[in-house]
Amino acid sequence: MSSITVLPGAESWSASGGTNGVLVLHGFTGCPQSMRPLAEACAAAGFSVELPRLPGHGTTIADMLPTSWTDWSRAAAAAYDDLAARCARVVVCGLSMGATLTAWLATQRPDVAGIVVINGAFGPIDEAVRGAIVAARDSGLDRIPGPGGDIAEPGREELAYGEAPVAGLLSLLDAADALQESLARIAIPALVITSRQDHVVPPSASEHFVAAVGGPVEHVWLERSYHVATLDFDAHEIEERTVAFARRVTA
Numbered sequence: 552m553s554s555i556t557v558l559p560g561a562e563s564w565s566a567s568g569g570t571n572g573v574l575v576l577h578g579f580t581g582c583p584q585s586m587r588p589l590a591e592a593c594a595a596a597g598f599s600v601e602l603p604r605l606p607g608h609g610t611t612i613a614d615m616l617p618t619s620w621t622d623w624s625r626a627a628a629a630a631y632d633d634l635a636a637r638c639a640r641v642v643v644c645g646l647s648m649g650a651t652l653t654a655w656l657a658t659q660r661p662d663v664a665g666i667v668v669i670n671g672a673f674g675p676i677d678e679a680v681r682g683a684i685v686a687a688r689d690s691g692l693d694r695i696p697g698p699g700g701d702i703a704e705p706g707r708e709e710l711a712y713g714e715a716p717v718a719g720l721l722s723l724l725d726a727a728d729a730l731q732e733s734l735a736r737i738a739i740p741a742l743v744i745t746s747r748q749d750h751v752v753p754p755s756a757s758e759h760f761v762a763a764v765g766g767p768v769e770h771v772w773l774e775r776s777y778h779v780a781t782l783d784f785d786a787h788e789i790e791e792r793t794v795a796f797a798r799r800v801t802a
Contacts, residue, residue, distance in 0.1 A: 560584045560710050561609030564602040566594035571664075571801040572638035573793075574631050574656075575602040578647030579723060580697045581779075582609035584710040586646060589781050592790035598797060599638055603630040607719070612712045616693055619722035627652045631660060640664040640801040644742075644793055646781055647752060648672060651727055654760070658733040665740040665800035667793050670778050672752050674759035675731070676724045684724070688717045695720075698751040701778035709779045734763035742796040743770045744780065744789055751778040769796070 561582035573593040575586045583590070583602045590602040606622040607615030635641050642665045645653035650671025657663050687695050699711025741764055745757035761768050771792060776783035 555610050555614065557604065557609050558582065558710060560587075561604060563604040564590055564600075566590070566598075566600040568594055568599040569597045570599075570639045571797070572599040572601070572634040572641040573797055574627075574634050574641060574643045575600060576627055576643070576645035576649030576652050577602075577605065577608065578645075578649050578711075578779075579720070580608070580612075580615070580699050580712040580715050581647070582710050584609075585779055585781055586649070588786055589644070589790055589793060592794055593797065596794040596798070598642075599634065601630050601634045603627070607716075609710070612694060612714050612716065615712065615719060616716045618716075619719050620726040621722070623648070624652060624655060624726070627656060628659065631656055631663075635660070635662065642667065642797040642800060644669070646670060647778065648723055651723070651730065654734065654737060655726070655730055657737045657739060658730070663739055665742070665796060666737070667742045667744065667796060668757070668760065669744045669780055669789065670746055670749055670752050671743075671756060671760060672723070672727050673730070673734070673756045673763070674727075676728055681721075681724055684717060684720055688721065693717055698778070701750045702783050703748070703775060703777045704782075704784045707782050709782055731763070734760065735765045737764040738766040740766055740796070740800050741768045742792060743768055744773065744792070745770065746773045746776045746778060746780050746783075746785075748776075749778045
């Protein structure tokens with residue numbers, strides 16, 4: 552019987568708190584480590600918190616190869632349902648793919664109180680990018696160099712794979728495309744946080760999201776951080792704004 556060895560620091564994390572909850576979702580090829588400070592800040596503010604390790608993440612790239620958006624979204628939905636079963640109201644927040652999952656959950660669960668999306672992958676996918684990934688798949692590659700570790704602050708590191716699964720990445724792009732027609736149905740409050748310098752997801756993706764959703768949006772621009780902003784220079788600002796937002800929409 553085989554067992555999965557989770558990398559130190561990549562473990563799922565949860566905290567029992569008050570009657571309201573926050574679900575925190577990490578990004579593609581990353582793990583809970585990138586979102587742990589934000590999760591802990593929400594817990595310190597009195598929220599019940601769930602920070603799941605999504606399937607295939609936080610172990611080895613080999614574990615991620617057979618997984619896809621179907622697995623990650625199912626895990627995110629299960630974590631939400633578990634938290635919602637014991638909380639009056641739940642806010643969902645995510646980074647990168649976690650932000651895409653956050654928006655997807657808002658279209659699937661009408662009782663979500665509000666969402667926080669940080670450098671999320673939205674908008675029409677660049678066909679040149681998709682074409683290059685398809686070409687890699689068609690040439691027989693099952694992995695390509697990964698997007699992890701885009702941090703401006705010296706000495707800060709993201710615990711992420713150095714490679715990304717090709718099939719999984721294509722499933723993420725397909726899911727982001729499919730989500731477009733549903734964005735207008737998101738009528739709940741949203742806090743959108745965007746790094747002006749992002750070498751993984753273009754800031755225009757956040758602008759597309761802000762223009763597309765149907766609910767009230769607060770859009771915050773980060774001047775000093777790169778893609779993994781939750782571990783970067785502006786991490787404290789993200790934590791403060793997320794807690795304030797969560798308190799407001801669950802009041």
